[in-house]
Each structure stands twice: as structure tokens, then as C-alpha cells.
Amino acid sequence: xxxxxxAAAWLAGLAREAARPAGQAFAAANIALCKYWGKRDxxxxxxxxxxxxxxxGELGTRTVVTVGEHADAIRLNGEDVPPxxxxxxxxxxxxDLVRPAAGIGYRVDTRNALPTGAGLASSASGFAALALAxxxxxxxxxxxxxxxxxxxxxxxxxxxxxxxxxxxxxxGTRPDGLDSFAEALPEQWPELxxxxxxxxxxxxxxxxxxxxxxxxxxxxxxPAWPAKAQADLELLRRAIRARDFELLGRTAExxxxxxxATSLAAQPPVLYWLPQTIVHMHDVWGLRxxxxxxxxxxxxxxxxxxxxLARDAGVVAARFPGVRVVAPFA
Numbered sequence: 001x002x003x004x005x006x007a008a009a010w011l012a013g014l015a016r017e018a019a020r021p022a023g024q025a026f027a028a029a030n031i032a033l034c035k036y037w038g039k040r041d042x043x044x045x046x047x048x049x050x051x052x053x054x055x056x057g058e059l060g061t062r063t064v065v066t067v068g069e070h071a072d073a074i075r076l077n078g079e080d081v082p083p084x085x086x087x088x089x090x091x092x093x094x095x096d097l098v099r100p101a102a103g104i105g106y107r108v109d110t111r112n113a114l115p116t117g118a119g120l121a122s123s124a125s126g127f128a129a130l131a132l133a134x135x136x137x138x139x140x141x142x143x144x145x146x147x148x149x150x151x152x153x154x155x156x157x158x159x160x161x162x163x164x165x166x167x168x169x170x171x172g173t174r175p176d177g178l179d180s181f182a183e184a185l186p187e188q189w190p191e192l193x194x195x196x197x198x199x200x201x202x203x204x205x206x207x208x209x210x211x212x213x214x215x216x217x218x219x220x221x222x223p224a225w226p227a228k229a230q231a232d233l234e235l236l237r238r239a240i241r242a243r244d245f246e247l248l249g250r251t252a253e254x255x256x257x258x259x260x261a262t263s264l265a266a267q268p269p270v271l272y273w274l275p276q277t278i279v280h281m282h283d284v285w286g287l288r289x290x291x292x293x294x295x296x297x298x299x300x301x302x303x304x305x306x307x308x309l310a311r312d313a314g315v316v317a318a319r320f321p322g323v324r325v326v327a328p329f330a
Contacts, residue, residue, distance in 0.1 A: 009176075010146070015138050016100035018067050023137025027128035027151075027161045028060035029114055031194060031305045033252040033297060034233045035259045036156055036169065037225060038216040045156040046180050048216070049229040050171040052236050053157070055164040056194060056326050059113045060125035065133040068105035075109045086207075094127060094154040098134055114196075123208075127154030128161035148181040165329065166240055168233075187240045188329050195306030195316055195323040199276045208300040211263055211270045218267040228258050249295030249307045256297040263300075274302045280320070287319055 030053040038048040072095060074081040074088045081088045095106050110129065112122045131151040135142050142150070144162055148169075152159035160167045163184040172180030206214075216222055232255040239248035263270040277298070284296045284306065292315050294308040306323065308316050317323055 011097055011150070014098065014140050016098070018137050019139030020137065022064050022066045023133040023135070024062070024064045025129050025132030025136055026060060026062045027125045027132055027158075028055040028057060028164055029122065029125040030055045030157065030160045030167065031297060032157065032160075032299060033236050033248070034229055034255050035299070037229070037259045037262065038212050038222065039156070040171075041175070041177065042213070044177040044180075045152050045154075045159075046177050047156060047169065047171045049226050050169060050233055051157075051160070051229070052166065052168045052185075052233055053160045054166050054192070054194065054328050055161065056114075056196075057164075057328055057330060059196075059326060060161065061110055061112050061122065061129040063108065063110040063126070063129040063133045065109075065130065065137055066107045067100075067137075068107045070103060070105045072105045073107045075107075077111050090154065091130065094130065097150070097153060098138070123155045124157035124161045127151050127158035130154065131158070132162070144183065145181045148183070149178065152177070152180065152182075168237075185237075185240060189240065189243060190327075190329045191310045192245075192328060193306075193308050193310055193313055193316075194326040194328060195308065195320065196326065197280055197304040197306060197320055197323055199274050199280070199302040199304070204272060204301050206270050206272075211266075211272075211300055214268075214270060215263045215266040219262045219265040221262045221265040225258070225262055229255070245293060245307075245309055249293065252297045252307060253295040256299075260298065272298070272301050277302045277304065280304050283319060287315070292316070 032051050032053045034052040036047050036051040040046050040048050072092045074091050076087060091108060110126060112126065114122045128151045131147055135147060148159040148162045151162055159182040160169050166185040166187060167182050168185060169182035170180060232251050235247060235251040239251060284294055287294050292312050294306055294312065294316055296304045296306050298304055306316060313325060
């Protein structure tokens with residue numbers, strides 16, 4: 001993408017002289033309660049619908065970036081990433097947006113607290129951390145809205161990882177994408193807990209990017225998705241304002257299942273669930289029948305994220321011994 005395109009035109013006015021030897025930043029991963037599923041513009045990562053997420057506290061990505069001499073050098077979790085690898089190519093395309101000139105390279109050292117490409121939002125926190133680190137390196141001091149737009153150009157869901165807590169990503173309507181950004185909601189919910197159930201840490205066979213494109217173009221169920229997402233977004237806003245956990249959990253679970261249903265109807269179908277994914281779904285439903293208010297959501301992967309309140313943490317941990325509990329508002 002060249003900087004003369006409307007959505008990135010403002011990038012051309014940013015300083016290209018590093019303000020310090022290295023830029024560094026942290027961005028939390030986020031879990032979508034109302035999913036981002038489908039793009040109206042592939043190049044600019046503009047979504048068909050708005051979405052809403054909650055961040056994962058200290059779980060995310062830490063990134064250090066410096067200006068190099070020639071080609072980009074990308075390190076992920078302490079290991080060099082080959083330039084031809086998908087992660088390195090995506091990072092380099094993103095760095096092209098701010099590269100001072102051809103032949104100038106960047107050294108990027110990034111560490112994820114969550115497995116990469118396994119449906120645990122590492123891409124979101126990764127590109128958000130890179131955007132924040134570049135802002136620190138060059139001393140741009142961009143506001144949250146512009147940082148969200150910049151991160152979105154690397155990964156759509158990264159727009160929601162610039163800020164913490166509950167974050168809503170506005171789909172926008174402008175072709176240039178300047179009204180498609182995420183912002184934090186003012187509400188806090190200290191008792192809310194997220195439980196990460198890792199069924200598989202392996203990189204998924206079909207990327208989220210490919211799956212949502214295939215689903216949007218071929219699924220007979222996709223035309224119903226925008227209305228479903230809009231209705232769920234309104235319910236989630238209401239639940240957050242009122243701290244109505246039953247409404248929050250029920251809506252998030254329904255939204256996730258609807259998203260996966262659209263991908264199952266794609267041609268060819270996209271199925272991220274593994275047998276243990278379905279076992280855990282039934283475990284959650286069983287706990288609810290026994291009186292414990294717990295719900296789940298699933299992004300584009302096999303892993304579940306449980307939603308429950310602090311008072312039920314003991315029951316959830318006993319039923320799911322491997323769960324990793326996060327307090328987003330601690």
C-alpha cells in the first residue's frame with residue numbers, strides 16, 4: 001500500500017528521523033465478544049460490521065523496533081523468522097507504510113505471551129505493539145484514534161488492542177477508512193473473569209484472513225451476519241452498562257456460534273473446532289445447567305475463552321484444571 005492512498009495519506013507527514021535509538025511498547029491481546037468477521041475492503045482491513053472486545057490484561061505482545069541498514073530482520077520469541085515466512089512478510093508490508101526509503105531496514109524483536117496463529121489474538125496484540133513501538137521510536141505522539149487506524153492496516157483486530165478494557169471498533173462508512181477505528185468504553189467490570197482454555201497451540205491451517213474472505217464470498221449464511229452482529233453489539237453495550245452478566249455471556253456465546261456457523265457453510269467449509277473443543281462446550285453447558293453462570297466464546301481457532309465472575313473462579317478451575325484465568329480490570 002502506498003502512502004498516497006487516502007487511508008494512509010496522513011502517514012506521509014510523519015517524521016522519518018528516529019527520535020531515540022529504539023522504540024518499545026506493549027499491547028494486550030483482546031477477545032472479541034462481538035466478532036469481526038468479513039471485510040468490505042481487503043487492502044485497508046475495513047470491516048463489514050462493528051465489533052466489541054475485552055482485553056487480556058498482561059497477556060499480549062512486547063515489541064522493540066530499531067532502524068537497521070538493509071533488509072528487515074524479524075525475531076519472534078527469541079528466534080529469527082525467515083523473510084519468506086508469512087509473519088515476516090506481513091510485518092515488512094506494514095513497515096513499508098513508514099519506511100523512510102527503499103533499502104532501509106528495521107530490526108523487530110517481538111515476544112508473544114500467547115501462541116501465534118492459534119486463534120488466541122496474537123496477531124492483534126502483535127501489530128498493535130508494533131504500531132505503538134514505531135510511535136515511540138519516531139516520537140510521533142499519535143493519539144489513540146490514529147494509532148488504532150495505523151494498527152488496523154496491519155491486522156484488523158489490532159485496532160482494538162491499542163487501548164485496554166472494553167473496546168469497540170467502529171466499522172465506519174468512508175472508503176478511505178478514516179472513520180474505522182476503535183475506542184475504549186468508559187465502563188469497568190472488576191469482577192469479570194476470562195478463562196483461556198487451550199485445546200491446541202498449533203498454527204491453524206486456514207488463516208482468519210482467508211477464512212473470513214471465503215465465508216463472505218461463498219457462505220449462504222453470511223448475508224444474515226451483519227444484522228446479527230449489529231443486534232448483538234447493542235445487547236453487549238447494554239449488558240456492560242448494567243453489569244448484566246447473563247446478558248453479556250449469552251450474547252457473546254451466541255455471536256461466536258453464529259460466526260462459526262457462517263464459516264461451516266462456506267465453500268469449501270472452514271471448521272476450526274477439534275473434538276476437545278466440542279467436549280468443552282458441553283462441559284460449559286453442563287455447568288450452567290448445574291447453576292454456575294459460565295459462558296464461552298471462540299475466535300477463529302479451536303480454543304475456548306470462558307466468561308465468568310470472580311465468585312465462580314473456584315468452580316470453573318475445578319471443572320477445567322488447565323484454565324488460565326485473566327482479570328481484565330485488575
